[in-house]
Amino acid sequence: MARPLHADIDLDALRHNYRLARDLAPSSQALAVIKADAYGHGAVACARALEDLAPAFAVASLEEAAVLREAGIAKPIVLLEGIFAHDELERVDAWGLWLVVHSEWQVAALLDYRPRRPIPTWLKVDSGMHRLGFDPARAKALWQRLRAVPERVTALHLMTHFATADALEPGYFQYQLGMIEALAQRLGAPTCLANSPATLAWPQAHGAWNRPGVMLYGSNPLVGENDATRDLRPVMTLRSELIAVREIATGEPVGYGGRWRAPRPSRIGVVAAGYGDGYDRHAADGTPVLVDGQRCSLAGKVSMDMLTVDITDLPGADIGSRVVLWGEDAADGTRLSIDEVARHCDTVSYTLLTGILPRVPRRYRQS
Template sequence: MARPLIADIDLDALRHNYRLACSMAPDSRAVAVLKADGYGHGAVACARALEDLAPAFAVACIEEAVTLREAGIATPIVLLEGIFEASELEQVEALGLWMAVHSDWQLEALLARRAARPIPVWLKVDSGMHRLGFAPEAAEAAWRRLAAAPDHVCDLQLMSHFATADLTDTGYFTRQMGRLRALAEGLEAPLCLANSPATLARPEARGAWHRPGVMLYGSDPLEAASAESQRLAPVMTLRSALIAVRELPAGEPVGYGGRWVTPRPSRIGVVACGYGDGYDRHAVDGTPVLVVGRRAAVAGKVSMDMMTVDITDIPEAQIGSEVVLWGRAANGELLGVDEVARHCDTISYTLLTGVLPRVPRRYHGAS
């Protein structure tokens, strides 16, 4: 019998979330972000599920784009970080990729190459995130140089990234948006701005393109959930089973370091899942799980291959009973990955992208 841990991927839910992103910005085109192996869901499978809906995909680097092309994905693909060395431009052109240009050296390399055909370019502006991009005062000159090179560049867009679009405080977002709007109006440039939280909550950021990422996978990126974000459907269910049940008296320590001590005579379930599978070792006692569709809690430190949960109040739970670490249980009960992330002092992105290859992905829907 195989180890029971599996990541169930609901591709119909993925399509639902993509359509929701499109409905939030009906006059904008939605780039489906598939970086980090589709946020841990499997980029190729997700691309195949979306290729009849999405006009373009986005990845972080050329290696991720090559994986999609080798799988037969012909949809345009944007390199969100552009190239990392000039020699990659040959592949960019051969694979028909689009690319971000965020620095002087990338711009110079692009314009210096012997072009067989122009490359669609998204010029990245640092409007206040302070990671990548041209400062607003330098972006205008960069834009004009690119626009003046039609043999090298086509379909020029202006892009940026928001630092606080997920927060209820709109002050810094408004400052970023003001810088971008002024620059775009001066250049008469089409914009690609909105990430997942801006797609859901900032209508003024929905330009010619928007870039839904984590929302495609059912995670709510907003500091305070909205009516729209509550319509997101979970795509991944991380599902396992109890592999042992222990009956312990009160006062017994459980797991490494004895962090959790039974407060009463207790039933402890051992789950086939641990940090060696990507479950966060920082999960505190009380982190929720679903056992036979009922809420239980982590009890003791997460081990490499196992974790222990308190099932004292779930008498029907036995060896072989379903355990859902996040996602939807067989009885329909939902445990959101965002809730689990809060108990681990992290965000859903780290949990989803952290599920390791040893955990099989099982796909259903979108047939």
């Protein structure tokens, strides 16, 4: 019998979340962001599930685009970080990719290259994230240079990235939005501005294109909730089983370092999952886990291949009981939000989803 840990990937939920992103911005087109192996869900499977819905996909690099093209994905693919070397333009051209340019050398390389057909290009502006992109004062000249070579560049858009669209305090977001909107108006430029949080919460940021990412996978990127985030459905459910049950006396320690000690006579369930699978080693005592659809808590440090939970209040739980580490219990529909688990790990859902390692089998389902 195989080790019981696996990741269920609900492709119907993925399609539901994409439709939500699209419906929130009916005047925009929605890129499906599937970088980092679709946030750990499997880029090829997710692209195939969305291919009839999404007009284009987005990835971080040429290597990620290659995986999709080799799998037969024919839709446009945007390279969000652009090229990393001049010679990559040949494959951008051959594979019909769309290009983001954020550095002077990328613009120079593009202007020196003679493509088979003009390359759709998005000019990235640093409106305040201070990571990638051109200073707004420089963007006008670059825009004009790119517009002047229609045999090389087509479908030119302005793009930026928001640093605080997820926050309750809108001040800095509004500063960034005002800056890029003013520039777009001066240039008469179509835009791609909204990431997942802006797609969910800031309709004024919806441009010609939006870039929903983590929301496609059912995670709420906002500090709070709204009606849209409550409609998200989890795509990944990390499932396992109890493989052992121990009964311990009051005061007995559990796990490495004895961090957790039993406050009463306790039953401890051992789960087949650990940091060697990608479950976060920093998970604190009290991190929620579902056992047979009922909430219980992590008790003790996460080990490489196992973790331990306090099942004292679940007298029916035993070896073979089903475990959900995040996602949805298929038996009764009980959900455990990955965002709640992430808070107990002092991290964000992105790190949990992308951290699930290859030894965890992915099982895809779609009606």
